[in-house]
Amino acid sequence: QVQLVESGGGLVQAGGSLRLSCAASGSIFSMYDMGWYRQAPGKQRELVAAITRAGATEYADSVKGRFTISRDNAKKTVDLQMNSLKRDDTAVYYCNGGPISGFLSWGQGTQVTVSS
Secondary structure (H helix, E strand, C coil): CCCEEEECCEEEECCCCEEEEEEECCCCHHHCCEEEEEECCCCCCEEEEEECCCCCEEECCCCCCCEEEEEECCCCEEEEEECCCCHHHCEEEEEECECCCECCCCCCCEEEEEEC
16 A cells, blocks of 8 residues: 655745655555645645656646646656745645546645745
């Protein structure tokens, strides 16, 4: 069974950058499409970036051009490079699978707070 641990969040000023990392346990990580999700207070969890097993990526319109998702199947990690951060990016960020390859148990997430 794959377990997910997110890290790298923090407090950053608007316009700054953060790099989130998701470490997965288990030998079947490479079989999953992966995504980074976020949930802001009072809002539903949303997908912000996804990467397939083969490395194809897609992004929510709100982060396109600012965020970059990547994965390393050998290290079992999925990273999210976030640049030009905005206050609207403030949320708890989670990594997980997707609707095609399946979802895993949700981790604790990592808090990202962007100040003006």
